[in-house]
Structures are given as structure tokens and as C-alpha cells.
Amino acid sequence: MQLAHKVALVTGASEGLGLEIARAYAREGAAVALLARSSDKLQARAAELATEGHRVLPLVCDVGVTAQVEHAVQATLSTFGRIDILLNNAAVAIPGDITDQTDEDWNRLLNINLLSVFRGIKFVLPGMIAQRSGSIINMASIQGDRSWDHWTTYAAAKGAMKAMTRQLAGQYGPSGVRFNCISPGAMNTPMNQARREKEGDAFYEANMRLHALGRMGRADEVNGAAIYLASDASTFVTGTDLVVDGGLSVLPRA
Known part of the structure; x- marks a missing residue:
């Protein structure tokens, strides 16, 4: 198992990419703290993993x-003694034309998609520096680099996340802490499933055409990248953005 004896903290862990990666980490031998806002979903997911014999800690956290992020980090340290992996995955989407959006729209999205990354790093980093090891993985998006109509807020947050990751990789490399991003393409997650229900099959078909592989990704298809960046196989990898986009970035925009 690639993550035996490691401890991971995963945000947005009750569904979608966060849930799939938390499962993958646990099945690779890590103890996993699962953070999410939905208590019912979180407890159900944690119970499922515990039944398989994995060490998990469900923490309701916005x-x-x-203060809630700080508490979750301290609870993880109290339970497992250390944190080796931080996966900042929690996100929201607020699409819309920039001329129609409000300060509240921007503040809400940046608070969850960008400031939450800062919060997680702020409270996890001191322990990683003390142990002179750690992997911090920020879930970005191919939208941080490509133009996509009506997604300015989301793209701005993901682009800033990538810049933050590069900056911190350079600053804390001498301390033994690695910082990397993963940039998925369009994935068949609850967020995109909701869009499909709202916009119809045309949304799904349009997204399939954007990818060289001719389809949207499954949520579990990011697991390999997340395990690699968390494991000792990537000890010389920092400051990078690992793209998992089914070839979306190699095709011209439709």
C-alpha cells in the first residue's frame, strides 16, 4: 500500500472528487480525516470506510x-498524531455573466474556493515543517488556464490557487513540504450532474466534444494523480500542476 502509516486530511469529502480520493487514500493505507458540511452524508461515508477496516475521522466543518478549519486540524492531530497529506478539494460554483454578479457572489466563491485553501495550509503547515515532510495538494481546474463563458469567478479562484501553490512550493521546499495542484477537466461529479439536470443532455454532449477522449471524466479517475502526489513516489515533485483532463487542453475551444 502506497500510503501506509500516513495521515491525510481531505476537504469536501462527502461526495464527488473528495469522496473518491478519500476512499482511495484509505484503501492505500492512510488514516483519513474527512471534512464536509453535510453531517448525514459525512457520517454515512465514514461508516462505510470504517466497515472496510479503515481508520477514518469524520469532521463536520465549513x-x-x-475557527472550524482550525478545530478540524487540531482534532485530526489529536486523533492521529500528525498530518502528512492535505487535500484542499472543497469548492462551489457560481456561474453567471460578470455584469450580473454581485459582491456577495464573488465573496462567497472566493471564501470557499480560495480562502479555504489558505486556511487549511495555515493550520496544517506548522506541523509539516516540524516533521520536515508533507504533501499539500490543491484541487484546481483546467478552467484556471482556459476561457469558459460565464465562469469568471471560478476561473479566477482556480488561477489564484495555482499561483499560490507555485509561490509556497518555492518558499517551503527547504522545509521538506511539497505543494502541487491537480487540474481536472469536466468530471461527472454531483456539481456537473446538477448542471446536466438543469441544462439537459445538450450540456453533457457539448462537454464530451471538448475532450480528446470524447467523454467527461469519472470522479475516480483523479485518484491516481492524488495518490501519486501524496505518496513517496513523488518526493521530488513540487510546484507543479498535474492535468487530468481527458485531453480537453489539447483541443481548440469549441
């Missing part, structure tokens, strides 16, 4: 609230 990553938009600093």
Missing part, C-alpha cells in the same frame, strides 16, 4: 469559517 471550510469558509476559520
Whole structure:
């Protein structure tokens, strides 16, 4: 198992990419703290993993609230003694034309998609520096680099996340802490499933055409990248953005 004896903290862990990666980490031998806002979903997912014999700690946490993030980190340290892996995955989407959006729209999205990353890093980093090891993985998006109509807020947050990751990789490399991003393409997650229900099959078909592989990704298809960046196989990898987009970035925009 690639993550035996490691401890991971995963935000947005009750569904979608976060849930799939948390499962993958646990099945690779890590103890996993699962953070999410939905208590019912979180407890159900944690119970499922515990039944398989994995060490898990479900923590109800709104990553938009600093005190809750600090508490979750301290609870993880109290339970497992250390944190080796931080996966910042929690996100929201607020699409819309920039001329129609409000300060509240921007503040809400940036609070969850960007400031929550800062919060997680702020409270996890001191322990990683003390142990002179750690992998911090920020779930970005191919939208941080490509133009996509009506997604300015989301793209701005993901682009800033990538810049933050590069900056911190350079600053904390001498301390033994690695910082990397993963940039998925369009994935068949609950967020995109909701869009499909709202916009119809045309949404799904349009997204399939954007990918060289001719389809949207499954949520579990990011697991390999997340395990690699968390494991000792990537000990010389930092400051990078690992793209998992089914070839979306190699095709011209439709």
C-alpha cells in the first residue's frame, strides 16, 4: 500500500472528487480525516470506510469559517498524531455573466474556493515543517488556464490557487513540504450532474466534444494523480500542476 502509516486530511469529502480520493487514500493505507458540511452524508461515508477496516475521522466543518478549519486540524492531530497529506478539494460554483454578479457572489466563491485553501495550509503547515515532510495538494481546474463563458469567478479562484501553490512550493521546499495542484477537466461529479439536470443532455454532449477522449471524466479517475502526489513516489515533485483532463487542453475551444 502506497500510503501506509500516513495521515491525510481531505476537504469536501462527502461526495464527488473528495469522496473518491478519500476512499482511495484509505484503501492505500492512510488514516483519513474527512471534512464536509453535510453531517448525514459525512457520517454515512465514514461508516462505510470504517466497515472496510479503515481508520477514518469524520469532521463536520465549513471550510469558509476559520475557527472550524482550525478545530478540524487540531482534532485530526489529536486523533492521529500528525498530518502528512492535505487535500484542499472543497469548492462551489457560481456561474453567471460578470455584469450580473454581485459582491456577495464573488465573496462567497472566493471564501470557499480560495480562502479555504489558505486556511487549511495555515493550520496544517506548522506541523509539516516540524516533521520536515508533507504533501499539500490543491484541487484546481483546467478552467484556471482556459476561457469558459460565464465562469469568471471560478476561473479566477482556480488561477489564484495555482499561483499560490507555485509561490509556497518555492518558499517551503527547504522545509521538506511539497505543494502541487491537480487540474481536472469536466468530471461527472454531483456539481456537473446538477448542471446536466438543469441544462439537459445538450450540456453533457457539448462537454464530451471538448475532450480528446470524447467523454467527461469519472470522479475516480483523479485518484491516481492524488495518490501519486501524496505518496513517496513523488518526493521530488513540487510546484507543479498535474492535468487530468481527458485531453480537453489539447483541443481548440469549441
